[in-house]
Amino acid sequence: MKKVSSLFKAAAFAGAAVMMLAGCGSSNNAGGKTETLDENAKTEITFAGWSLDTTPEFKTLADGFMKDHPNITVNIKQYSADDYDTQLTSDISGKSQPDVFPIKNLQKYYAYAAESGGLADLSDIASEYEGDKNIDVSQYKLEDGKYYAMPYRQDSWVLFYNKDMFEKAGVDAPDGTWTWDDYTKAAEELKEKLPAAGYDASSVYPMYQHGWQSVVQGFALAQTDGAYDDYFKGDYSYLKPYYERALKWQKEGLTIDWNTVNSTKVQYQAQFGTQKAAMLPMGTWYAATLVSQQKSGDADTFNWGMAPIPQNPDEKTDETVTFADPTGLAVSSNISGQKLAAAKEFVKWCSGEKGSEALAKIATTPAYFSDSVADTYFGTDGMANDDLSKKAWTEHKTNPENPVGAGTNTIQDVLNTVVHSGIMSGTSSVDDAIAKGTQDIKDQGVLQQ
């Protein structure tokens, strides 16, 4: 064992002797010591963002922060929205990550935070936000009690619906008390009545279920009692009722079938935006897109709203349970001193009320939900602002899209490739796919014993 290891190292260092000199020996800043920020010192920090031309949030945050802290300059680097995690993995591996960077999804957070050593401890910022009812930072807490990221966006899943289509068809619009069975019933009624209301029967559907794994599994996990424990124990039977419903919708022609969605790259924005679907379960990020597409003419002009997401008909809860993954910001562990203090200040600013106000102004759902932030958000031009939409946006119990742990990446991937794709494409039955997925996950050796 030793021999192979040293051989490898010899090979590695033969070409990379300089590695030692190149200053990758950064001090891992241990424990959340508070660096004092010198506001008068000129400081530059780098900040990663994706698709900068089409995603204004990064520039909004950087500009807002620089206005409050004139001596700190935030330089934005361009990353890819699609392959962000591939780029970030390389960066952290080569110790060349930017000073501040987004954690795009919670699924990858554990690997970055617990295994890479590339993220600075942000527990001191978290302690300031703990107990603040306007922000929930708990999803970034690791088993050791430390935090390595802070949320700056907290989108959650709601039901978008086209008010005009419901009205014309004469079907009762969502009232905030729906279960998935009520959702099915309304869809069946729409299917029957929409053609009479002048909608083309061959291309207009009552609902649009997008092809993502989370559209089925996210709700099953969040709305079933005990599912988060079952997840690491290898019991995925909680998925079954959700898949049976999804297949039923597909079979009855209430939504475009999954194979078509997948192979023709159907865009949910186009389906809902051009009134090809009356209902769309989707994350709140879509509100901003819809507003801007209605302005640009890419989407039709119609009345729409957000309703609380339908609930699990097999379980009774008083509150709306939905899922949502925060988008967070992390700080590189390669920096120290003034730079680190500036980077942390930036993260704190983005998560807090000021950053959230700035984001709400561009119709982006922020992480800090104070009343004034909500007013700013619903005051933006073109945004739905009925009471049900406000309720859907603010009042809900949000569970994470998936639990965070050592096996998450593998489990999610198998549940997607084997279970989700297998069932939705019709290539295997619900039971077979779940059984095969469970076996595959066991074979990968990532389950808790």
Add this chain to the structure above:
Amino acid sequence: MTQATSAASSVRVAPPDHSKANKAIGRRNLRNGLIFIAPNFIGFFVLILIPVVQLFYIGFSKWSAFGDPKFNGLTNWVRLTHDSNFKAAFVNTIVYSVVHISLTLAIAFALAVLLNTKLKGRAFFRTVAFFPYITSIVAAAQVWNMLFDVKSGVINQIIKFFTGGWAPGWMGSTKWAMVAVIIVATWREVGYYMILILAGLQTIPGELYEAASIDGANKWQQFWKITVPCMRPTLFFVLVTLTIGSFKILDLTLVMTNGGPGTSTLVLAQYIYMVAFNRQDFGYSGTVSLVLFALCMVVTLVQFWYNNKKEK
């Protein structure tokens, strides 16, 4: 005919070997050889060979891409033996490669021979044949997915006309998705390999054909007695790169089917990428890479051995 074939075979005769007799020539050759190779080899060694060698350690270790890999012996290899996704990917890769290689080679060769004649408009057709290779893969995949659409796709409408209603399920079917991928892959790469073969065809001296036709050899005989032997080094190159390229197929399945439905079009290269970047399990991904590497090398070495035997 005799004249032609002797001319063709004389091309292959190696010069007399003096090096055994003269050590000085051996040393001079070594020096000259190294001088010619050095500019490329230095870059190659440092930038490619060193990282590649590390893979042979990574494949036997646990590694999340961060820090140093931890050696874990044969653990990954034991995992391979009962990994059903790996097995599916392995079989899919072989099926894809066997069909894709034979189809592409046959069509590319036929096109190259055709376009090497003084056919009118050959420059135009040559450009057209190369177009699929330069068209954005996203656009290409999209159009093909449209054409393959089960209900409204043009392809199934034509098939239904002949079969009276029956048509394959293409992208939604575990049996037909791979067929669709192979068709598109062949469509995409034929022009590329045609260019390579064409470049090889052009190095064959025209006199050989003239001599052969004077001797009364027909086209078919000329093809087998002149074209194929003279083309052997080029064909060998095409065959090796086509084989390795097919075993390593990734981008097309990623865009067209993403490995689905189920695991019916999951190939090894995609599994490697998936395990590494989706599951953050670079050690195990390295193990699968080594299997893919071994597979490529076995086939390549067989081709080497066969090529050397034929050259003698």
Add this chain to the structure above:
Amino acid sequence: MTAASITPAAGVKSSSADIPFNKKPVSPAKIVGTVIGYAAMLAVSAFTLLPFVWMLLASVKPNNEVFMVPFKWLPSVWHFENYINIWTKSDMLLWVGNTVFFAICVTFLQVFTGSFAAYGFSRIKFAGRNTLFLIYIATMAVPWQSYMIPQFKMLSSWGLVDTRWSIILLQAFGAFGVFMMKQFYDTIPEELAEAARLDGLSEFGIYARIVLPLSGPSIAALGIITFTNTWNDYMGPLIYLRATNLQTIQLGLKTFISQFNADYAMIMTGSVLSILPILVVFLLGQKQFIEGIATSGMKG
């Protein structure tokens, strides 16, 4: 090896009948055959170009219609202004400039060092030649995504990440060019070099004066392929480039995709534009093939 089974007369007859464009009066059947042949080639061409046509049409569609179900070939509104807007809405000019720079540098280095090394492998018999060559080919059998991270760590430790050097170094020394050129050199008759050697020409002289002039089509082919691959490369720049002023065309087109939305019409517009430079390179390189036919090639 002899054509004993075929009488000379029969042979001549069959071969002359097979040769198109000969001086004999053409039969009506032949004309029909030629017409059918051309019709078939045109049909194949149309079929081959179909995705490109779709791309062209998609580039002038409203964004929401690009992936509309059910499909429509023609846009409801023609957005020809996309071709003007893309230059102002994005840094297209910068992306093209960067990509041209990378493609030219990589193609030059790959062709130059590749053909040089290939001559060593093909024509000079030195100790360890076959082993070394096999190592070259072996690296081609390793999927890049599996040694991408070790390679990145190495270049990162040299401080080359997010610089122009990273892309050039990454792509210029692949085994592909060496392998390809070696195989083409193997087709050049050894006698030519032997004669020159007897005349006292050095190895370098033989390479420069005899072998290189003969390898026009193959250098053109390698040049076209390297240029195309560098031009269309996505993963390399994705992993190594971050600064906004270093973005390449393939990275740039991806910036039309944000986290939840995508401007597919713009992506298609950019894709159509990005084909043009490759087409120019291809048409230039193609001349080599035409000249090649004039001097050698099959006499039909």
